[in-house]
Amino acid sequence: MHVPPNVNAVRDLMPAFFDLLKEEKEACVRIVLGHFFFVYIHPYMDGNGRIGRFLMNLMCASGGYAWTIIPVEQRTTYMLALEQASTKQNIIPFCDFIAGLIATNK
Secondary structure, three states, X not given: OOOOOOHHXXXXXXXXXXXXXXXXXXXXXXXXXXXXXXXHHOOOOOOHHHHHHHHHHHHHHHOOOOOOOOOHHHHHHHHHHHXXXXXXXXXXXXXXXXXXXXXXXX
């Protein structure tokens, strides 16, 4: 149900995205917000999840966390959590989902 912003808006949103990441001191917060906001901003319907998960893992590695994959068996839960964050402004299920994955990869 999420409709990405207009392609022209990306020019303004990407600097704000990088500022958010730069200003956030907690790696665990950067991991969740970095993934979510990138996927939210990304103006194309294909490829945003793969790049978002790659960025999430770069932030995991830079924050001292293990590389984390989203198992295909949990894809529906992942997508529903992202949708809750994107359309209902409820990021808690997404935070819990990512935190649970990271905790199992310690």
